[in-house]
Amino acid sequence: xxxxxxxxxxxxxxxxxxxxxxxxxxxxxxxxxxxxxxxxxxxxxxxxxxxxxxxxxxxxxxxxxxxxxxxxxxxxxxxxxxxxxxxxxxxxxxxxxxxxxxxxxxxxxxxxxxxxxxxxxxxxxxxxxxxxxxxxxxxxxxxxxxxxxxxxxxxxxx
Numbered sequence: 001x002x003x004x005x006x007x008x009x010x011x012x013x014x015x016x017x018x019x020x021x022x023x024x025x026x027x028x029x030x031x032x033x034x035x036x037x038x039x040x041x042x043x044x045x046x047x048x049x050x051x052x053x054x055x056x057x058x059x060x061x062x063x064x065x066x067x068x069x070x071x072x073x074x075x076x077x078x079x080x081x082x083x084x085x086x087x088x089x090x091x092x093x094x095x096x097x098x099x100x101x102x103x104x105x106x107x108x109x110x111x112x113x114x115x116x117x118x119x120x121x122x123x124x125x126x127x128x129x130x131x132x133x134x135x136x137x138x139x140x141x142x143x144x145x146x147x148x149x150x151x152x153x154x155x156x157x158x
Contacts (some may be wrong), residue, residue, distance in 0.1 A: 002104055010084050017087040035103060058079055062115040063107070074105050 033035060056079030063070055067139040085093035096117060102112040 002100060006101065009088070009093065010081070013084045013087045013093075016089070020087075022085065042134070051079055052083055056136045059115060059119060062118055063111065066111040068107055068114050068115070070102075070105065070107055078102055080104065 033041075055078060056076035057072075059079050060070065060072055060075035063075060078098055081101060082094045082098035085097040088094075093103065099109065099112055103109060
């Protein structure tokens with residue numbers, strides 16, 4: 001039953017995502033696809049996929065620190081499958097999906113939830129760090145010297 005629910009969630013997530021794309025397709029500016037843009041697109045997709053697998057690896061390590069002993073492959077599969085639910089409005093379905101999938105793999109719910117709370121706390125800490133650096137850099141003495149790719153550089157001048 002849980003497996004059927006997971007498939008239903010993935011299908012509805014896909015339908016929702018495609019409907020949003022279809023609704024907003026006309027607002028996307030035209031892109032000329034040539035070897036350069038195609039190469040960049042492929043590179044971005046590969047980097048994004050690597051990031052998802054790395055995040056799954058981090059979650060695996062967090063699970064192990066709680067005393068849970070999952071197989072690496074299982075942790076990453078659960079994490080990656082749960083990512084599909086991110087596209088469901090509310091931004092909570094992927095968390096619920098990860099807990100549900102972890103339960104089907106026999107993982108302890110308290111440990112899984114604890115690892116997810118720690119993960120969220122680290123995300124908040126990283127965001128707070130970037131915000132603090134941005135605030136400190138907002139003086140005109142430091143702001144212009146930040147690299148162009150710094151995540152919050154453009155916010156400094158607002």
